[in-house]
Amino acid sequence: MNNAVAGFSKLSKKEKINWIANEYFSNPEEAQNIIRNYWNTDEKLQQLHDEFIENTITNLYIPLGVAPNFLINGKYKTIPMAIEESSVVAAASKAAKYWSTRGGFKTTIINTEKIGQVHFTYNGDAEKLKSFFEEIKPKFFLETQSITKNMQQRGGGILDIKLKDKRSLLENYYQLHATFETKDSMGANFINSCLEQFASTLKEEARNSDLTESGEAVEVIMSILSNYVPNCLVRAEVSCPIEELAEKHIDDPKEFAERFVQAVQIAEVEPFRAVTHNKGIMNGVDAVILATGNDFRAVEAGVHAYAAKNGQYASLSHAKIEDEIFTFWLEIPLALGTVGGLTSLHPLVKLCLDILEKPSAQELMEIVAVAGLAQNFAALRSLTTTGIQEGHMKMHLNNIINQFEATDEERQLIKTHFKKIAVTHSAVVEFIENLRK
Numbered sequence: 001m002n003n004a005v006a007g008f009s010k011l012s013k014k015e016k017i018n019w020i021a022n023e024y025f026s027n028p029e030e031a032q033n034i035i036r037n038y039w040n041t042d043e044k045l046q047q048l049h050d051e052f053i054e055n056t057i058t059n060l061y062i063p064l065g066v067a068p069n070f071l072i073n074g075k076y077k078t079i080p081m082a083i084e085e086s087s088v089v090a091a092a093s094k095a096a097k098y099w100s101t102r103g104g105f106k107t108t109i110i111n112t113e114k115i116g117q118v119h120f121t122y123n124g125d126a127e128k129l130k131s132f133f134e135e136i137k138p139k140f141f142l143e144t145q146s147i148t149k150n151m152q153q154r155g156g157g158i159l160d161i162k163l164k165d166k167r168s169l170l171e172n173y174y175q176l177h178a179t180f181e182t183k184d185s186m187g188a189n190f191i192n193s194c195l196e197q198f199a200s201t202l203k204e205e206a207r208n209s210d211l212t213e214s215g216e217a218v219e220v221i222m223s224i225l226s227n228y229v230p231n232c233l234v235r236a237e238v239s240c241p242i243e244e245l246a247e248k249h250i251d252d253p254k255e256f257a258e259r260f261v262q263a264v265q266i267a268e269v270e271p272f273r274a275v276t277h278n279k280g281i282m283n284g285v286d287a288v289i290l291a292t293g294n295d296f297r298a299v300e301a302g303v304h305a306y307a308a309k310n311g312q313y314a315s316l317s318h319a320k321i322e323d324e325i326f327t328f329w330l331e332i333p334l335a336l337g338t339v340g341g342l343t344s345l346h347p348l349v350k351l352c353l354d355i356l357e358k359p360s361a362q363e364l365m366e367i368v369a370v371a372g373l374a375q376n377f378a379a380l381r382s383l384t385t386t387g388i389q390e391g392h393m394k395m396h397l398n399n400i401i402n403q404f405e406a407t408d409e410e411r412q413l414i415k416t417h418f419k420k421i422a423v424t425h426s427a428v429v430e431f432i433e434n435l436r437k
Contacts, residue, residue, distance in 0.1 A: 009055060017057050048345065064291060064348060066355065067092040071104030072370050079371055080352040081287035086399060088283045091378035092371060098247065102240040105373065107366035110233035113159060114335055116191040116225040118176035118199045124216030126165060129174065133163040136205045140176075144197045151190055156181040158194060176202065179231075184361040186294065186337030188225055195223035227298040228305045229333045234362075236369035237329030238377070245326060249385045257326045259384040260319055264328075267315035274315050277376070278307055281316055281330065284375030288368045292356070293342030293349035299334060306333050317376050330373050334365045400428045410435055 005019060017035055021028035035058045040046040050056040062082050067089050070077040079096075081089050099105060122129050140161050141148075148157045159179040166173040176198055180191050199220045206218040245253035267277035282300060289296040307316050317330040338361050342349050353359065356367060397418060401411055410432065417431055 013050065013057065016055060020057060045347070052342070052345075062290070064352075065089040067096055067371070067374075069093065069100050070096040070367075070370060070374070071100040072366065073107060074104065076100075077357075077367060078355055079288060079367060080291040080355050081284070081371070082291040083283065083287035085283060088287060088375065091382075092284055092287075092374045095374035095378040095381075099238050099374070099377075102238070102244055104238075105370045106237050106239075107369060108235045109362050109365060110235055110331065111231045112181060112362060112365075113231040114180045114182055114187055114191060114225070114229050115231075116178045116180060116195045116223070118178075118195055118202065118223045119221045120174055120176070120199075120202065121172040121219045121221065122174055122211075122216070123172045124211065124213075126167075128211060130163060132206070132209060132211050136201070137161060139201055139205065140198050143201050144194050147190070147193050147197060151182065151185075151187075154183045156183040156185075156187075161198070182337070182361075184337060184339045186335060186341065186361075188295075189340075191225040192223070195225070199223045227302045227335070229302055229335045230306055230309065232333050232335050232365075233331055234334055234365040234369045235329060235331045236366065236373045237327060238373065239325055239327040242321065242324050242326050249381075256384065257321055260326075260328070260380055261321055263380050263384050264315060264317060264319040268318070269314070271313040274307065274313050277379075278304070278316050280379040281332075281372040281376045284371035284373075285332070285334075285368050288371045289336070291349070291352045292336075292338070292364060293346055293352075294336050294364075299336075302333050302335065317373065328373070328377060330369065330376070332369055332372065334368055336361050336364050336368065338364055397423050397428065400425060404429070404432050406432065 003023070005023075008016065008019070011019065017032055018028075021031040021035075025031040038058045038061065040049065040059065046059075049059055062084050064080060064082045066078050066080050068076075068078045070079055079092070081092065083089070141158060144158065151157050157180070159181055161176055161178045164175040164177045166175055176195075178191075178195065178198065180187060180194070182190055203218065203220055206212060211218060242253050242257050245256055250256045264277075267274045282303065285299065285303070286296045289299055303316065304313075307313050316332055317328065319326070319328045321327075337343065338353060338359055343353060344350070356364070359367060397415065401414055406414060413435060414428065414431060418428070421427070
């Protein structure tokens with residue numbers, strides 16, 4: 001970059017694109033063409049996309065696929081997945097089909113509680129603050145009634161507010177720790193609006209009390225929801241008698257079950273393995289969250305915090321063998337919504353929710369958890385049998401072929417050749433070069 005730019009957000013879309021093209025590309029016209037090629041031809045739809053974020057210049061497309069045959073609590077689902085990684089949808093579909101003949105996936109909503117906090121300092125007597133809080137606690141509920149009215153009509157609202165003494169962590173540090181039920185909404189705006197009113201009430205009541213005598217002071221630092229929701233939990237599991245695990249790559253189901261359990265146990269105790277293990281789970285989780293217009297960054301942050309809740313980062317999934325029954329399960333925190341945000345604005349998000357038969361937030365939690373468990377099962381099955389690279393590289397073959405802009409004839413010859421031998425980038429490149437000599 002040669003120069004800073006002033007007032008960029010005030011430029012028109014065309015002016016922004018021209019600046020980008022001229023500032024960063026030796027061939028500005030080519031860059032502009034690439035940007036325009038990814039605009040939606042429907043001007044109204046493109047304007048909708050432009051207004052989702054600031055400084056929009058174009059759209060970055062991510063493939064949207066579906067994984068069918070998910071038997072969840074006795075009902076079949078086809079799960080939409082938005083992701084660029086080649087093997088994810090195929091692996092999820094394969095796991096879904098495998099378990100559809102072995103009882104399917106079972107899910108349980110453990111809790112749906114969400115959290116927000118007002119962070120503040122107080123340099124006076126802790127007992128005096130505690131008494132003050134108990135006295136004014138009803139006012140927090142009273143003065144948020146205009147905010148909570150609609151949510152309460154849907155069965156949600158503020159569950160509780162607690163005063164937490166955090167002085168062992170930081171000098172004079174306290175919290176108002178609030179819990180919420182937001183039903184089918186993810187609830188971020190609702191929670192933050194409530195918290196800001198709590199902060200306002202806290203400051204006003206403190207100012208008019210004896211809490212601030214002799215130089216004592218209450219100072220609100222910030223009010224914000226937490227993306228760590230350890231009490232907004234869902235469980236997904238699969239189980240069957242060990243002998244029913246047999247299939248094409250599982251000749252000895254008992255040996256497979258034991259190796260599978262050991263593989264999970266390694267992820268439970270070894271953080272280096274646990275991170276990759278959980279990344280596989282999130283391949284499935286994030287793909288569904290993105291397809292349904294939810295906040296995958298918030299979910300990622302909360303899930304990984306949950307994986308470290310006992311002081312060491314560990315596997316989110318678990319497996320056991322008891323009485324010749326193999327069981328594989330996970331429990332993850334998921335704060336999701338099916339109303340509000342992009343769910344009502346983005347046409348493809350609405351389409352995906354229709355494919356899922358308009359789920360409630362709790363039903364979406366169950367579907368997302370199942371997608372994560374299926375992805376994890378597919379990865380562990382490959383790792384403990386044929387190895388991960390065989391299937392992954394065969395899926396990656398298309399990317400290599402496209403990279404070299406192979407003709408239809410070359411594409412067929414390449415795929416035929418690599419049906420029976422290992423796919424590596426160098427081997428594919430060498431084969432293409434020999435074809436073209």
